[in-house]
Amino acid sequence: MTAAQPGSSLPGSSLPGPELPGPIDPPTRLLMGPGPVSAYPSVLRAMSAPLVGQYDPFMTASMTETQELYRQVWGTANEATMLVDGTSRAGIEAAIVSLVRPGERVLVPVFGRFGLLLAEIAERAMAEVHTIEVPWGQVVPVSTIDEAIRRVRPTLLALVQGDTSTTMNQPLDEVGALCAQHGVLFYSDATASLGGNPFEADAWGLDAATAGLQKCLGGPSGSAPITLSERAVEVVRSRKRVEAGIREPDDPEASDYVRSNYFDLGMILDYWGPRRLNHHTEATSMLYAARECARVILAEGRDAVVERHRLAGDAMLAGVRGLGLEVFGDVAHKMHNVVAVEIPEGVPGDAARAAMLTDFGIEIGTSFGPLHGRVWRIGTMGYNAREDAVLTTLAALEAVLRRFGRAVPPGGGTEAAADVFRGA
Structure with a gap:
């Protein structure tokens, strides 16, 4: 009898047992929350x-x-x-x-x-x-x-x-x-x-x-x-x-x-x-x-990476404002890499986040304590501090907001963000 190789089907008992799961195969996600984020x-x-x-x-x-x-x-x-x-x-x-x-x-x-x-x-x-x-x-x-x-x-x-x-x-x-x-x-x-x-x-x-x-x-x-x-x-x-x-x-x-x-x-x-x-x-x-x-x-340059985060963060900030959304906190002291967006009245925050994930494969975050259910946290960090990730997220957010009855300027988010990138 030839010995089974590691990772192959192993001989075992003839008694019935639970079916083994297949190899790990996670869905493709664009992680635009407060972390973890998509890795380089x-x-x-x-x-x-x-x-x-x-x-x-x-x-x-x-x-x-x-x-x-x-x-x-x-x-x-x-x-x-x-x-x-x-x-x-x-x-x-x-x-x-x-x-x-x-x-x-x-x-x-x-x-x-x-x-x-x-x-x-x-x-x-x-x-x-x-x-x-x-x-x-x-x-x-x-x-x-x-x-x-x-x-x-x-x-x-x-x-x-x-x-x-x-x-x-x-x-x-x-x-x-x-x-x-x-x-x-x-x-x-x-x-x-x-x-x-x-x-x-x-x-x-x-x-x-x-x-x-x-x-x-x-x-x-x-x-x-x-x-x-x-x-x-x-x-x-x-x-x-x-x-x-x-x-x-x-x-x-x-x-x-x-x-x-x-x-x-x-x-x-x-x-x-x-x-x-x-x-x-x-x-x-x-x-x-x-x-x-x-x-x-x-390799990119430490200062260049910080600047890339600043630019992507400024673009996301402009984009959510371009959709008519309010931003939480003292923006003068906001981190480059995440923005807290006030959930519009009448929009179910968790349901909207779920729609972003299931329909567009994009994850954004909720928050904790006194901000739970009040804000979404949208990140632009690491590998995702880039123009296409920002614009894709804003386009998906616009579609989800419309689905839940929120009137938003057509293309308002992506255009405002694109203007920031073009002005860089």
């Missing part, structure tokens, strides 16, 4: 490359290349620039649990859902969390942050740059100097903004920043780029190290241990450092994807 084709090709062992010279060289590429993407010379395996939230959690000891104060300015997420993660890390909040659709004034730092005296300031729940882009350029003045570590979650909006880790005085691939970087969710300043590395290295089975339950210094093995940045630094000390098995295909995301951006 070369990123998908990179993910199909053959696997190698985690200490194969090709693998370790690829890790080193990826570190250097992301230093350029982040705008930093930080040696401690690497990936955390997991979604963007894995990077956030690794940064916070590794930088903050239980009982230390963390200040979180909140202007949307993802500021609330930073506060929650810091609470789970047993920090003393203080928040300052502004209404959704606004950003936090630097003067408000300054006053809160002086009052709270935190160990860490955790601040989202671009919050897709509101589409607002928080200015960071003056915050680092405030933190340095008061001896505060400065961390930013740039998940939704990196690659499509300016980000200068060194020039803005960031001590730590994390992101994800699935937004402006144009890849799949599952890898979290992170960069740490020398000061942040010193804090991470100062935390006590756990060796299995030797820590006593009543250890008086127990609060100094990082309360996670997987997200202990000290151990991850050792893995990505020159000694390559084993911590986990690097997610090889995601490493390939992350490397290609950065390579694509740098």
Whole structure:
């Protein structure tokens, strides 16, 4: 009898059983929501490359290349620039649990859902969390942050740059100097903004920043780029190290241990450092994807990619206004890569989104909390920050609005957007 080859039909019991599904075959979608978005084709090709062992010279060289590429993407010379395996939230959690000891104060300015997420993660890390909040659709004034730092005296300031729940882009350029003045570590979650909006880790005085691939970087969710300043590395290295089975339950210094093995940045630094000390098995295909995301951006030019996002975002903004729709929030502080559109009265928001998907294969997003059911969020990011994607989305949105009884100017969206592209 000839042995079956892997992936072929295997001999088995003659007893009846459930029919196996066929190979994965997802529908073709144009992902124009707040993320995830359609990946660059070369990123998908990179993910199909053959696997190698985690200490194969090709693998370790690829890790080193990826570190250097992301230093350029982040705008930093930080040696401690690497990936955390997991979604963007894995990077956030690794940064916070590794930088903050239980009982230390963390200040979180909140202007949307993802500021609330930073506060929650810091609470789970047993920090003393203080928040300052502004209404959704606004950003936090630097003067408000300054006053809160002086009052709270935190160990860490955790601040989202671009919050897709509101589409607002928080200015960071003056915050680092405030933190340095008061001896505060400065961390930013740039998940939704990196690659499509300016980000200068060194020039803005960031001590730590994390992101994800699935937004402006144009890849799949599952890898979290992170960069740490020398000061942040010193804090991470100062935390006590756990060796299995030797820590006593009543250890008086127990609060100094990082309360996670997987997200202990000290151990991850050792893995990505020159000694390559084993911590986990690097997610090889995601490493390939992350490397290609950065390579694509740098090949086009970092500033050119930001400008492409700005142009596509301006075109989408003009297009939805050309359809007679209102835009939510302070547009002067809107991210380049997503716009929040007020759902017109009388139009069922979820049904309209479903029609965009089923009839046109286009996904747009809803929102969270106080904005749920009030706005659609339409993204123009990564591979989809381009003219044909913007015009196709606006044409489909016009057709759907008409179907649900909304009178809109014929061609108003596509013409307004095309004018922005033609004027570029």
